[in-house]
Amino acid sequence: MFKIDGNALLTCGVVVVHIVGLDKPGVRFLLQGNEAVARGALEGGVQVATGYPGTPSSEVIETLSEIAKDYGIYVEWSVNEKVAFDVAVGAAVVGARALVTAKNAGVNWYMDMFATVVYGGLPGGLVVYAADDPGAFYSSTEQDTRPLAKSVGVLILEPADQGESKEMVKLGFDYSERFELPVFVRSVTRISHSTGDVLFGEIKKERNKVFFNRHYGLPFRYNVYGPYKYKGEVGPSAKHAWQLEKLEIIKEFVEEVPFNWVEEGDTDVGIVASGIGYSYVKDVLARLDGSVKPWVFKIGTPYPLPIRKLSKFLSNLREVLVVEEGDPLVEEEIKALSKDCCPEIKILGRESGTIRSFGELGLSQVLKAVSELTGSKYYEPSNERRNIKAEIKKIIAPRSSMLCAGCPHLGTYWVLRFALHKTVNKYRDRFKGAWIVNGDIGCYEMGGYGLFAREIEPWREKTTKRVSFDNPYEILDTNYIMGGGIGLAQGQYHAGYREGPIVAVAGDSTFFHACMPALLNATYNKAAITFLVLDNSWTAMTGHQPAPTTGFTATGSPSKTYRIEDVARALGVDDVWVVDPYDIKSAEEALLKAMDKTINESKTTLVVFRRECALQVVRRLTREGKVITHYLVDVSKCVGCRLCVQLGCPAIGWDESSRKAFIDSTLCVSCSLCAQVCPVKAIKPSTEKVVGVKEV
Ligand code: SF4
Ligand code: SF4
DSSP: OOEEOTTSEEEETTEEEEGGGOOOTTOEEEEEHHHHHHHHHHHTTOOEEEEOOOTTTTHHHHHHHHHHHHHTOEEEEOSSHHHHHHHHHHHHHTTOOEEEEEEHHHHHHHHHHHHHHTTTOOSSOEEEEEEEOTTOSSSSOOOOOHHHHHHHTOEEEOOSSHHHHHHHHHHHHHHHHHHTSOEEEEEEHHHHTSEEEEEOOOOOOOOOOOOOOTTTTTTSSSOSOOSOEETTEEHHHHHHHHHHHHHHHHHHHTTTOTTOEEEOOSSSEEEEEETHHHHHHHHHHHHBOSSSOOEEEEESOOBSOOHHHHHHHHHTOSEEEEEOSSSSHHHHHHHHHHHHHOTTOEEESTTTTSSOSSSOOOHHHHHHHHHHHHTOOBOOOOHHHHHHHHHHHHHSOOOOOOOOTTOHHHHHHHHHHHHHHHHHHHTTTTOOSOOEEEEOSSGGGGGSOOTTSOOOOOOOOSSOOOOOOSSGGGOOSEEOSTTHHHHHHHHHHHTTOOSSOEEEEEEHHHIIIIIHHHHHHHHHTTOOOEEEEEEOSSBTTTTOBOOTTTSBOTTOOBOOOOOHHHHHHHTTOOEEEEEOTTOHHHHHHHHHHHHHHHHHHOOOEEEEEEOOOHHHHHHHHHHTTOOOEEEEEOTTTOOOOOHHHHHTOTTEEEETTTTEEEEOTTTOOOOOHHHHHOTTOOEEEEEEEOTTTTTO
């Protein structure tokens, strides 16, 4: 008898098996989109799977890492997406089937190799899986990666649901080997992070033979240069010509691929729906009154499009709505196509403004657009449903994005805030303007202006001004991309900014992902900046995947634990401090010394703030059955100064009636930071145990 628990695990006696690894062809399971991708990889005979954690893509590698040993798959969390991509290409070079995963922002990282490897092709199947994030739920942009894949000229598959996610990844290996080119599978958050019906197929147990024939497929393989002539060209131009020929073969292939089809209608209007757009359209058509049935062309290959089939489809219609998630990629192609096949037809979509051109596609927008197209009425949501929504809204308190209770970054930002104030006071003759703190992406990004931060009055004067801030959520001045802050800081210094200290902040996983070359650049080019690495030993923001600082790999095998200070010294940083952010006094002293050194000796300095992520510590203690006590406020001593509130720990609250602080014992993890900042020693450890932790 099988039992399914919340983590998609099946328990059979004492053996626990991930559902994705079950050898049960013909059975249907509810799988999350990313689990379906992992299953597709298994059914497709994947041999190597790589990726860097990035929501909404992370669960593919997480899932494969759980079943890797059972099926002999090599799975790794790579240090960044570019390395992940290169490792997967290396596997395909020796004939293996490889999968590489990333989120939308991660795709930018591997474009160099992606744009180049298509010039020579690969003997092994390479599936490139990208999970985009329309609506930017987890991302700094809602970038559509399909145009990037189109720009390098490979087949793009775009699933409409979880079932297709599995099929496309599985067949993607076959297609890739058939065309000797990578196949790009593009998903979106709404599929990757929700569950759907997936029909299991056979798990491919045979593996591609791993070989290296130096002459395999020459003159085009493994090297973008070479003396061979093709179409009168040599080197990259010759190889580009070869790739374009392959693309012509792929264009023929998509006319017959099983992921594109037509559904007949009874009117002269139609819908072209790509990827998840098709699922929205199916849902919407079920809500219409059924008086008009539009023609539907379901697209699973947004590039290249099945031109012949589409031309035939369009030529019978007066008006066509294109429904797709992201940029108007398909809409633009169809507009171009219609000029040849049916210039009178009207094409509507995101570019025409029929559906708004930004934000996530929503059911209501598609409903409105389809009902206008077909002149159909649709059923309004019932009052009952509206009332429920209104009631829910009343009881949910608006909440800002924030760091966790007891997060070590709270201590770091507290220390940084005071060190900056002290430094500008100490060097007040030199620093007349603002300091600059350059951050980037990770959980420490909460130190920037979040969605619900205090409203800020912008001004456009080209002067710098000192602005005070009240809490740790307003400390980062810039925040763009992973590892970007250390580079920005150097640019500010070399441009001649001297009105305040220049600081850069990164996390430990980000340090290895993107900061190392930038740090070497800083020491080589002598940038006087202070660099803070917030080392919590995990890639915490994306769900606590291991990093080079964690001590084990994706599959749990023990590995080397890398120390940031050792790497930094090798990169030329002479002045390094390692501090505990829970020890405010010592950490502040070290940071002040580092900033002094930067200012007086024009040096790149580094302070590593090291303390494991509080969530992971609590989880471990809970598993071990250990009891966690909490801190409390002695209201007889509290003078209501609110310094502890300014620390920003979500466990600390403020009672307006008594004008005293209080601590929520169910959240507090006993880090002691608030006790250290209270000027009258009103905060102290309780002997009470925290309910909920002790009983697990
Ligand atoms: S000790 Fe203070 S700062 Fe630390 S978790 Fe508890 S309330 Fe928050
Ligand atoms: S820092 Fe101390 S005195 Fe000030 S509000 Fe908090 S508990 Fe009260």
